[in-house]
Amino acid sequence: MLDTDTKRRIDTARDIFKNAYLPYRDPETLRAFLKIIDEFNYDHSERLGDAFEYLLSVLGSQGDAGQFRTPRHIIDFMVEVLDPKKTETVLDPACGTAGFLISSYKHILKANSSPPSPSGRGAGGEGDLLTPDERGRLAANFKGYDISPDMVRLSLVNLYLHGFADPHIVEYDTLTSEERWNEFADVILANPPFMSPKGGIKPHKRFSIQAKRSEVLFVDYMAEHLTPTGRAGIIVPEGIIFQSQTAYKALRKLLVENALVAVVSLPAGCFNPYSGVKTSILILDKSLAKAADTIAFFKVENDGFGLGAQRRAFDKNDLPQVQAELTAYLQALRAKASTESILAVTSTAQIVPKEKIAANGDYNLSGERYREGGAKTNIFPLVRIADVCTVNPRKSQLAELKQDIRVSFVPMADLNEHRIAFQPNGEKQLSEVSTSYTYFEDNDVLLAKVTPCFENGKAGIARGLLNGIGFGSSEFYVLRSNGQVLPEWIYFCVMHPIFRDSAVAQMTGTGGLQRVPRDYVENFQISLPPLEVQKEVVAEIEGYQKVINGARAVLDHYRPHIPIHPDWPMVAIEDLVANEKHGLKAGPFGSSLKKECYVKAGYKIYGQEQVIRCDINYGDYYINEEKFRELESCKVKAGDVLISLVGTYGKILIVPEKHEPGIINPRLLKITLDKQKILATYFVEAFRQETVTEQVANLSYGGTMDILSLKVLKSLKIPLPPLATQQAIVAEIEAEQALVAANRELITRFEQKIQATLARVWGGETEGGPQ
Numbered sequence: 226m227l228d229t230d231t232k233r234r235i236d237t238a239r240d241i242f243k244n245a246y247l248p249y250r251d252p253e254t255l256r257a258f259l260k261i262i263d264e265f266n267y268d269h270s271e272r273l274g275d276a277f278e279y280l281l282s283v284l285g286s287q288g289d290a291g292q293f294r295t296p297r298h299i300i301d302f303m304v305e306v307l308d309p310k311k312t313e314t315v316l317d318p319a320c321g322t323a324g325f326l327i328s329s330y331k332h333i334l335k336a337n338s339s340p341p342s343p344s345g346r347g348a349g350g351e352g353d354l355l356t357p358d359e360r361g362r363l364a365a366n367f368k369g370y371d372i373s374p375d376m377v378r379l380s381l382v383n384l385y386l387h388g389f390a391d392p393h394i395v396e397y398d399t400l401t402s403e404e405r406w407n408e409f410a411d412v413i414l415a416n417p418p419f420m421s422p423k424g425g426i427k428p429h430k431r432f433s434i435q436a437k438r439s440e441v442l443f444v445d446y447m448a449e450h451l452t453p454t455g456r457a458g459i460i461v462p463e464g465i466i467f468q469s470q471t472a473y474k475a476l477r478k479l480l481v482e483n484a485l486v487a488v489v490s491l492p493a494g495c496f497n498p499y500s501g502v503k504t505s506i507l508i509l510d511k512s513l514a515k516a517a518d519t520i521a522f523f524k525v526e527n528d529g530f531g532l533g534a535q536r537r538a539f540d541k542n543d544l545p546q547v548q549a550e551l552t553a554y555l556q557a558l559r560a561k562a563s564t565e566s567i568l569a570v571t572s573t574a575q576i577v578p579k580e581k582i583a584a585n586g587d588y589n590l591s592g593e594r595y596r597e598g599g600a601k602t603n604i605f606p607l608v609r610i611a612d613v614c615t616v617n618p619r620k621s622q623l624a625e626l627k628q629d630i631r632v633s634f635v636p637m638a639d640l641n642e643h644r645i646a647f648q649p650n651g652e653k654q655l656s657e658v659s660t661s662y663t664y665f666e667d668n669d670v671l672l673a674k675v676t677p678c679f680e681n682g683k684a685g686i687a688r689g690l691l692n693g694i695g696f697g698s699s700e701f702y703v704l705r706s707n708g709q710v711l712p713e714w715i716y717f718c719v720m721h722p723i724f725r726d727s728a729v730a731q732m733t734g735t736g737g738l739q740r741v742p743r744d745y746v747e748n749f750q751i752s753l754p755p756l757e758v759q760k761e762v763v764a765e766i767e768g769y770q771k772v773i774n775g776a777r778a779v780l781d782h783y784r785p786h787i788p789i790h791p792d793w794p795m796v797a798i799e800d801l802v803a804n805e806k807h808g809l810k811a812g813p814f815g816s817s818l819k820k821e822c823y824v825k826a827g828y829k830i831y832g833q834e835q836v837i838r839c840d841i842n843y844g845d846y847y848i849n850e851e852k853f854r855e856l857e858s859c860k861v862k863a864g865d866v867l868i869s870l871v872g873t874y875g876k877i878l879i880v881p882e883k884h885e886p887g888i889i890n891p892r893l894l895k896i897t898l899d900k901q902k903i904l905a906t907y908f909v910e911a912f913r914q915e916t917v918t919e920q921v922a923n924l925s926y927g928g929t930m931d932i933l934s935l936k937v938l939k940s941l942k943i944p945l946p947p948l949a950t951q952q953a954i955v956a957e958i959e960a961e962q963a964l965v966a967a968n969r970e971l972i973t974r975f976e977q978k979i980q981a982t983l984a985r986v987w988g989g990e991t992e993g994g995p996q
Contacts, residue, residue, distance in 0.1 A: 313366065317415050339354060377394050447459055464727050503726050523592070526541075609748050618669075665703040672703075676738065798943060812892060
């Protein structure tokens with residue numbers, strides 16, 4: 226007879242593997258897999274849980290519903306602020322892989338552990354102060370919902386590996402199902418999906434806010450499902466903060482009056498590489514909100530990681546200070562301290578009276594709006610794009626034209642990125658394109674609506690069309706002015722970060738093919754100055770744009786050039802190598818460096834990804850010291866030249882003084898040059914010259930993937946002037962490159978000027994949004 230605990234575990238396993246697909250087609254493979262699994266030791270489930278969470282972080286990506294993995298440090302920040310207790314129920318209604326639930330569980334265990342001994346370990350282990358009954362009730366206090374069966378399965382595994390024998394994770398549509406509407410929680414933590422299906426969500430009628438957008442409904446749901454003393458931390462896109470659509474304003478009013486106590490603005494790259502959407506954290510506390518007459522606004526500019534795609538750790542981190550001051554602010558509210566006392570405990574927050582937030586009925590939750598000397602109200606009226614433009618004009622206007630008339634044809638590839646002009650080179654007969662392609666005319670604005678073209682900034686104004694008519698990609702939106710706006714004004718408005726960042730959050734469709742909804746474009750509000758003012762602003766912006774275009778042209782066309790003197794000898798690379806062991810060395814055979822050799826930290830493995838990106842710090846593959854000693858002939862040192870050998874071959878990089886000790890992988894070759902013959906910096910520039918790249922192209926081989934072999938590289942010939950001449954050439958190229966780099970800074974500065982100009986017309990802070 227099975228005991229209760231064993232039955233629970235069997236039920237959990239059944240839930241995990243329900244409808245699961247195991248990718249094993251033959252019984253021998255499955256038998257081998259099960260044998261390995263059977264040998265696992267489960268005596269320390271916390272380590273298994275941490276390993277599983279690490280695996281999820283590696284595999285994490287954006288899902289079809291707009292969900293993506295929340296960074297662990299952001300989860301932990303929110304949990305520390307909300308401080309869940311051992312007797313409280315904790316809910317995540319869009320739980321994904323259960324990161325918030327597990328962080329909350331660990332937080333409670335830590336809060337109920339004996340003080341650490343001198344060795345740093347708790348006297349009785351984590352949570353040793355909890356009684357057996359409290360531990361049993363604690364596990365039952367955590368609940369999660371998710372609409373995706375795959376996410377439910379991952380959550381169940383994650384919780385099980387963290388010691389939950391009977392995890393309470395349910396496959397449930399939070400927005401359209403009423404079955405669990407009457408279930409409430411003391412603490413709610415979530416990063417809900419930002420995207421809505423085409424046509425919007427069709428929720429039931431029990432929501433206080435009538436809306437079709439998922440982010441509005443999720444926030445409403447969480448605010449309504451807190452207990453009277455409940456608290457919540459919710460990650461939201463910027464649309465929740467400032468959009469002027471009725472549902473968004475109604476939601477903000479509900480929050481300000483009933484639950485909101487603080488807003489934490491996060492940096493725009495916080496969720497890279499899964500999403501570049503700008504987000505904020507709403508902190509709700511129902512009991513405090515009803516007693517308080519202020520709301521605090523905090524701004525996190527750095528979260529301890531770079532904001533690029535790789536999110537590398539660095540030393541700037543505002544989160545600890547914001548956490549400390551937000552906690553102090555909440556404590557001051559609980560103590561019913563005065564506003565002056567609250568200001569005394571924070572140096573970074575803006576404490577804004579609710580009366581001021583509610584003043585114009587917009588309930589805008591952007592902290593910058595309330596900063597002294599900050600945003601003002603719009604000086605010109607806001608109008609929907611659909612009020613001043615026709616979106617995708619009807620083809621019926623072409624009924625009178627002959628079908629053999631020639632018209633311009635513009636595929637997506639012809640539309641430039643972040644450039645207003647494009648050249649319509651293609652042409653077709655009207656009969657060839659009138660059915661399946663998008664129609665436009667001279668002076669229409671074209672806007673790419675599909676990922677990644679939208680994110681890359683593909684847009685422009687159609688001009689110089691054959692017979693004034695064009696057709697192009699079905700992935701264009703066409704915006705035709707009704708005479709109240711200049712085409713250039715429309716273009717600059719739809720290229721503004723406010724429009725674009727919010728549009729990304731609104732995209733619908735599957736992960737690889739998402740589109741900006743038409744109703745978002747039509748309902749987005751833009752400022753409408755008189756035409757004369759538009760002309761003045763457009764002229765100013767076009768002046769800035771000319772500078773940007775010129776700087777971009779420099780970046781696009783600059784290539785260092787070495788004028789090769791006929792008296793210089795052409796010397797084979799093998800004759801330029803230092804006289805030392807392994808001076809010219811290809812990476813180890815693949816069988817010597819398999820992925821099972823990789824570890825989390827140790828000696829770095831350098832590959833093509835560093836060389837192609839010209840970034841020695843990129844990547845995080847490592848081997849242990851034993852493997853490093855085995856492959857020490859492949860180790861890199863400062864001044865070595867690395868060359869890629871496979872696929873994107875012939876790329877080159879010098880190892881800098883500051884680098885992690887490590888080895889090259891099989892797709893790289895390293896060269897230690899003879900410093901008495903050639904400078905590494907000159908070698909790199911010479912290697913990139915046409916005389917060498919042509920040799921590389923002619924001598925590479927391969928079927929589906931080009932390959933550059935060690936034998937070929939040895940024979941490549943480099944023009945070799947005297948060392949003094951090499952130094953002069955390098956100095957000249959470095960001076961040129963400094964000027965080129967200045968063009969990048971110029972682009973950044975003049976793009977900021979364009980945004981400042983638009984903001985000036987829109988009244989300080991740009992407040993456009995769907996209506």
